[in-house]
Amino acid sequence: MNYNKFLLFGDSLTEFAFNSWMEEGKPDQFVLGAALCNAYTRRMDIVQRGFSGFNSRWGLKVLPGILESECGIVVSTIAFGSNDLCLGGHQKVPEEEFVSNIKKMILLLKAKDIKPILVGPALIDQERFEASRQEEVQKGYVRTPERFKLYSELLHKVADEEDVPMVDLNVAFQREGGDKWQELLSDGLHYSGSGYKIFFDELMATIRKFYPEYAPEKMQRKLPEWRNVLEDGSNVL
Template structure:
């Protein structure tokens, strides 16, 4: 008898929690589950507002010990850092210093509960920040100042790149670059020799389509994300070969 389906696990903050939503006719999690249908289950463990510190706190409960009777985690997609990069200001308690962020992220990808499954780990850089829109949102919420800076968020994305390059068995998914490239393609006249999109000096440009509130992704942005992840899942055999359960032709044969 076949055992439980192996898994693709999404572990992160609201950017993964929101991956289950259908936006603009697209769902990242839906597309990923369709890709893995009848082979792997896609499990969403995204927690809105979480930092790497919060993620480490719950990691033992999110990932039970590996056993012969429990599902095997084949792939782990980690996306954390957008909240760590909040500014250390009185109205926000999420800020995690950059060095601690790097230490926390390293501890997560090397954690014994994760490594016991020997999964393929896809470490995702936090996306770009549209600081122009973020300031509008913060002020609308009654905050006295912006809670995030685009340049600070970019530094955390760069830190995730370094972790992916330094830790064996970790594959980089450069969502920051993927979304920025897409935004540039949507911004006629953008000058590459100036500040990036989303910075106060440059304006929103194509990021307005991809990050409606300055931070969270639109359906179009999730499609960019999926296109970056898809080549790293599989390949799977054609037809029913490799399915945990047989096809109907075999059962009816």
């Protein structure tokens, strides 16, 4: 009954992956974490390790402990950038260090034969996001669309150099959202259910293309179907 594990590792966009109520006053919405649990049920466990507000610098310090405490991880996302790209404040991580941090995370995963998947920052509705965060803005925690594009491009470069796949949410949100891309964001930065649905679809497409052995339909389900179980259960295991 040992299950392989799929690690979701990143910032708040990972921490909220199981939050079905991202927008107050609206019904429950699509949930990335639950969708992955459903896709991999009886095949692989989903382990969520998301840390709101964290950047790649802090994530790099956390990852070794996660890998020591969680056995059986075979696939892992690395989803940082939306905090690193701040123009100021202590979340900011300069471009060169950001690239270095991500590369070090990839090496940590590869050293344990874990398949990495980079996830880039999506989009920001700057005016909407900053409206309720003026105190943070005044301290320099400013995020711009240009910075989202830049850090997404940095991750593309890392993916190419390290030969790992990347989920490009910056491009996917623009493509799928069109003129209504703001609806993919719950508060201007964090994703709505529609945004997480795009994340899920892009992630599954990436797995099927680059790590097909871990596509749900390619993995064997644990234990026989109930119709094939003998009454006394003698063939369960």
